[in-house]
Amino acid sequence: MYLEAQQHLLARVRELIQTKYSVELGPIAIEQPPDLKLGDFALPVAFELARKLRKAPKIIAAELAAALTASPDPQLPATFESAGAGYLNVRLDRAATAIAILNAEGRPPSAKDHVLVEHTSINPNKAAHVGHLRNAILGDTFVRLLRANGQKVDIQNYIDNTGVQVADVVVGFLHLEGKTLRQIREIIAASTGDPDQRELRFDYICWELYARVSQWYEASSEEENKQRKALRYATLHEIEAGNNETADVAELISTAVVKMHLDTMLRLGIEYDFLPRESEILRLKFWDVAFDQLKQSGVLYLETEGKNKGCWVMTRPESGKAAKTTEGETDEDAKVIVRSNGTVTYVGKDIAYHLWKFGLLGRDFAYRPFYAYDNHVCWISTTDGVEPHPHFGGAQAIYNVIDSRQSDPQANVIQALRGMGHTAEADRYTHFSYEMVALTPRCALELGYTVSEEDQARPYIEVSGRKGFGVKADDLIDKLIAATRKETDQRQPDRPEAERQQIAEQIAIGALRYFMLKFTRGTVIAFDFKDALSFEGETGPYIQYAIVRIRNIFRKAETTPEAALAAFAALTSLAGTDQVMLKEMDEIWAIWLRAAKRSFTLDQAIQTSEPAFIARHVFQLSQEFNNFYHRHHILTEEDPARKTLLLATAAIALRELITLLGWLGIESPEAM
RNA sequence: GCACCCGUAGCUCAGCUGGAUAGAGCGAACGCCUCCGAAGCGUUAGGUCACAAGUUCGAAUCUUGUCGGGUGCACCA
Incomplete structure (x- = not known):
């Protein structure tokens, strides 16, 4: 409004x-x-x-x-x-505006667009870390914002199950550890089941092994390292080819790790609809179809001279040169899409995948159910699926939540779409980019890593899967829950154990999600446990606490927010009184005006792909409520008209806080 | 070398479609629980908005340049 x-x-x-x-x-x-x-x-x-x-x-x-x-x-x-x-x-006019705010039922769904958001997309070869949490939380929150705006959204989590990273862990199991397919299956069985039964987590085993393999490639004589690298690429090619035991091992490992990633994300309330995998993009030959289209549209041309001789290349978006170079000249900056040996690069596969996303490829995955949530199923790509199945792809707009280091390849894909004449699609392709999560040197030392003098002088250190350097997602979540549980045990001693645990989890997840969302996308987060484990000030728990306070007021007042709002509406229809009350009390009006700005802020957040706007908005509302709370004692107010106004103000604040936190994927506890 | 991001209070960050005294959290000092839960509130201290030119009635915000930090720029994925 x-x-x-x-x-x-x-x-x-x-x-x-x-x-x-x-x-x-x-x-x-x-x-x-x-x-x-x-x-x-x-x-x-x-x-x-x-x-x-x-x-x-x-x-x-x-x-x-x-x-x-x-x-x-x-x-x-x-x-x-x-x-x-x-x-x-x-x-x-405050009274008139207040009534309008009261009656504002969520905006009617404006856009009927079918939107596709891709996020998380972790290489399925190791445990998720804090950087992946930022990605998933940003993506999941953005989905909630789009849905609040009335849009139909499909959530995809791309699985690169045939890449080098998976190959590295396969090399680790088969060659460093000397395990057989059967033994690997046993390891997985023992390390993926019930959390209370398993000793080690499979994704943690892979985390350690991946770091070990990465070092192993560099650890010996030059000659031997060369052989080790050769083994690495031989393994990769077997995985890509499929239908062999190495590929079976890769499939086993990556599937087990993906399931654990989904478990981890579910702890944060993050769910997915579909997991497209690279293996199917290869096996179902998406590239062949895309290649024809790319050649036909003239986006790709066969380079005959220079360093890229024999490759199919594409002019880079920034180079500003024409699609084809003028006679005699070669565009050395061109992006290679098909290598001289005929194999396709990562960007090439990505172009094919994105043609599919927009429904422009003319070919589809096969589907089978993969992971069950309370209200729906997450599907996964396969070569021969089940019928019936839901249809994915064919979106009008897409958002790719991918960190800013990938902006070049993302720009290449957009450029290809535009070159093929799909300008509308190119315009509605958003690289939802964000900066990485790094660790402060202090945090790295705390975790027991050795940190060079040089690194200690830097503001932050990049996490690295290859080095096994980083904070694992589940470790962080566990740590947060342990910290909040300590508080709830102290503050809520009379509540049953299960309730205390539930509250602790709500607060811990609230703290984590808010922490990841309060920074704007372009800011590098220098991660530190001290900040992430804070529950005071600009944090999720601060907002949740405001909600708990309001709920307590209504409990003690023996009324409901709905009744309070109805009473206020009735009172306001008797002209005059409310005017007087709202007039000089800016701390009350601030809350109503904040409520009025809800859809305005949502619009802004979507237009700019910036969930942090919502985070700031809801924090400010909490501050405004606390300010109001300390100035006006609601329960002891004797003037009935004034008490009606105060209760209605609390009710509006509650309504807004719960709605906005819901958009951020944060729950509103009954007590804390 | 080229491209993108960042440089605002001791620390971590908002503010950047130009507009009224540059904000928040943390940290510091002090104060507030006989009063709806102190995971809270209040007061104070703390800023040449990296630097320099330019555009403008007006610049943290736009333009250009300089300096500092980060990230990309493979016939890797």
Whole structure:
């Protein structure tokens, strides 16, 4: 409703300026004054008019205010005044606005687009770490925002089950450990079942082994290292080819690890609809179809000269050169898509995959169910699937949650789509990029890693799977739950054990999700346990605590938020009283105005792909509520009309807090 | 060398479609539980918005340049 009010107001002001001064303005700026005392909207429009009209901004603002006041608008009751050096300030009629906020039922689903969000996409060869948590939490939250906006969203988690990283762990099991297929199956059986039964977690075993293999490739004489690398690529090729024992081992390992990743993410409330795997992109020959299309559209051309001779290449987006180089010249910067030996590169496979995402490939995966959630099933790609199955792909818009280091290959894919004439798709392809999570040197030392002098001087150190350097996701979650459990045990001694545990988990997950969301995407998170394990100040638990307080008030008042809001609406229909009450109490009005801005903020967050806007918005609302809470004692208020207002304000705050936290994937505990 | 991201309070970060005294959290000092839960609230201290030019009535915000930090730029995935 905030956005609508703004637009309505702007249209009115524009019309006024045109009739009064005969001036046609471009976009008119509108903002919120630094203090609620000054009003709800501020328009600096008089500054711009000052020169054209040769008049002081203050005078113009005053004239505009007078004219607007002279012709009241029943659709947007408000008062107007000139303020500061020449702002035109607008004060909404608080009672009327409050009623509008009360009645605002979530926006009607505007867009019916079928949107596809890809996130998580962890190499299935080791345990998930903090960096993956940022990815999954950002992606999952963004999905919730899109759905709140009425869009139909499919969530995909791409599984690179035939890449070098998986190959490395296969090399580890088969050649470093000398295990057979059968033994590996036993290891998996013993390390993936019931958490209380298993001794080691399979993904942790792989984490350690992957680091060991990576070192092993470098650990011997030059000659022998060369042989070890050869083994690595031989293994990779067997996995890619399929239908052999090495490929079977890879399949076993990657599937087991993927299941554990899904378990980990489910602890955070993160679910998926479909897991497309690279093995099917290979076996179902997505590339062959894409290759034809790419050749036909002229995006790819066969290089005949220079270092890329014999390769099918694509002009890079930034190079600015024409698709084909002028005669005699070769584009040495061109991106190789098909190698001179005929094999396709990663970007090539990615182009094929993205044609599928948009329904442009003309070929589909086969599907089978893979992982069961409470209300739905996550499907996985396969070569011969089951019928019936849901249909994935064919989206109108896609978002790829991938860290910023991959922006070059992402740009290549977009460039290919555009080159093929799929400009609408290219425009609706969003690389939802974010910076990595690194560790502070202190954190690295705390974890027992040796840190070089040089690294200790740096602000942060990049995590590395190859070095086994990083904080594992489940370790972090366990640590958070242990810390919150300690608190709930102390604060809620009378509650049953199961309830204390549930509350502790809600708070721990709230803290973790909020921590990952409060930073804007472009900020490198220098991870530190001290910050991540904090439950005070700008944290998830701070917001949850505000909710618990409000719930306690309603419990003790022996009424419900719904009843409080109904009572307020009834009271407000008797003109006057509420006006007086809201007038001088900005700390109350702040909460109502915040509520009014909900869909406005959601819009902003989606437009900019920035969930941090919502995180900040809900934190500010919590602060505003706490401020209100300490100034007004609700339960002991004796004036009934005033008590009605206070209860309704608490009810609105509660409604907003629960909704907004829900968008962030954070639960609202009953007590804490 | 080229591209992208970052440089704002002691620390970690918001603010960047140009607009009114540059904000929050943490940390520091002090204060507030006979009063709806102190995982809370209040007060104070703390800033040449990296630097320099330019555009503008107005620049943390836009442009250019410089410096510092990070990340990409394979016939790897």
